[in-house]
Amino acid sequence: xxxxxxxxxxxxxxxxxxxxxxxLSDELPMGTQLPPERELAQQMQVSRAVVNGxxxxxxxxxxxxxxxxxxxxxxxxxxxGNLSSLIAIMEYQGxxxxxxxxxxxxxxxxxxxxxxxxxxxxYASDEALARLGDIVARIAAAQNNAQAAExxxxxxxxxxxxxxxxxxxxxxxxxxxxxxxxxxxxxxxYGIGALCRNTETLYNYLCRRDMDGAERWIDAYLEQxxxxxxxxxEER
Numbered sequence: 001x002x003x004x005x006x007x008x009x010x011x012x013x014x015x016x017x018x019x020x021x022x023x024l025s026d027e028l029p030m031g032t033q034l035p036p037e038r039e040l041a042q043q044m045q046v047s048r049a050v051v052n053g054x055x056x057x058x059x060x061x062x063x064x065x066x067x068x069x070x071x072x073x074x075x076x077x078x079x080x081g082n083l084s085s086l087i088a089i090m091e092y093q094g095x096x097x098x099x100x101x102x103x104x105x106x107x108x109x110x111x112x113x114x115x116x117x118x119x120x121x122x123y124a125s126d127e128a129l130a131r132l133g134d135i136v137a138r139i140a141a142a143q144n145n146a147q148a149a150e151x152x153x154x155x156x157x158x159x160x161x162x163x164x165x166x167x168x169x170x171x172x173x174x175x176x177x178x179x180x181x182x183x184x185x186x187x188x189x190y191g192i193g194a195l196c197r198n199t200e201t202l203y204n205y206l207c208r209r210d211m212d213g214a215e216r217w218i219d220a221y222l223e224q225x226x227x228x229x230x231x232x233x234e235e236r
Contacts, residue, residue, distance in 0.1 A: 011046050015054035018044075020088050023063050023074055032074045034064070061085050087174055099233045103226060105178060110222045112171065113156070117214045119163025120206055128162040129207055136203050139196045148192040149183035155199055159206075185232045186225070194230070 009017070022028040034040065037055070041048045055072055058064040062081035065073050077085045089101070120128070135155040142148035153176055160169040187195055198221045205214035224230040 011050045012053045012057070015044065015046060015050055016057050019054065019058055020061075020063060023077070024089060028074050030074050030076045033070075034072045034074070036071070061088060063088070083174065101178075102182065102233055105175065105182070106222055106226050109175070109179070110218060110226075112160075112168065113218050113222070114215055115165070116156070116160045116163055116168060116172075117202070117206065117218060118211060119165055119168075120159055121209045121211050121214060123164050124162035124206070128158075132158055132162065132203055132206065136196070136200050139192070139199055142192055145184050145187035145192065148187050148195055149180045152183045152195055152199060153180055155203075182232055186230070189232060190230055 019028070028034075034055075035043070037048050037051045041051045044051070055064060055066070059066055059072075059075075061084040062077045063075060063085065065075040065080070067073060132155060135151055135158060138151040139148050139155070142151055156179075157169055157172050160172045183195065201221075202214060202217055205217055221230075225232055
């Protein structure tokens with residue numbers, strides 16, 4: 001058995017993580033002007049090079065805006081953010097998300113799942129659908145919630161791949177950490193069996209190439225998670 005090498009985060013990584021956390025928690029509200037680099041370096045007891053590099057990275061992620069001759073300000077990352085902003089939000093506090101973020105993820109997932117199902121029904125080979133069936137069996141055979149959540153993500157990712165859109169699987173993968181967190185919560189609240197039934201029902205529609213049925217089912221079970229009887233905002 002081989003073990004991966006352990007490495008500590010750099011000071012720049014720690015600087016970026018701290019400011020990301022302060023921005024995402026509203027400790028640094030949008031529009032706030034940051035102190036000059038020299039002052040930040042003194043307060044945080046790091047070099048100016050660390051501060052300069054960290055601020056540049058945060059600006060690239062859409063969290064900060066550098067205004068010439070004015071200074072550095074907290075940006076509206078909802079307007080100026082990018083995929084890096086999304087990943088940082090997903091990883092914030094290790095995937096512990098608030099109600100608004102959970103609702104937003106589920107609503108986006110509903111739109112993505114419609115697209116993935118539509119393309120799979122039109123373009124997926126029988127072999128690709130068979131691979132999805134194997135993953136459904138993995139969910140049913142899961143020995144614990146973690147195995148079930150990983151298999152559920154594998155199903156969604158494979159579904160995105162089956163339709164042939166080269167970007168959709170990448171978008172799904174960027175959601176992996178928080179989505180698995182939500183499936184873990186779902187399994188703890190409603191059981192692996194409920195997760196398996198939801199996935200297997202969708203799979204059966206896919207196998208029948210039933211577009212209307214698949215779309216109705218996606219809307220039905222995700223609506224239960226958003227506003228219905230299987231909400232996952234708070235664990236009971």
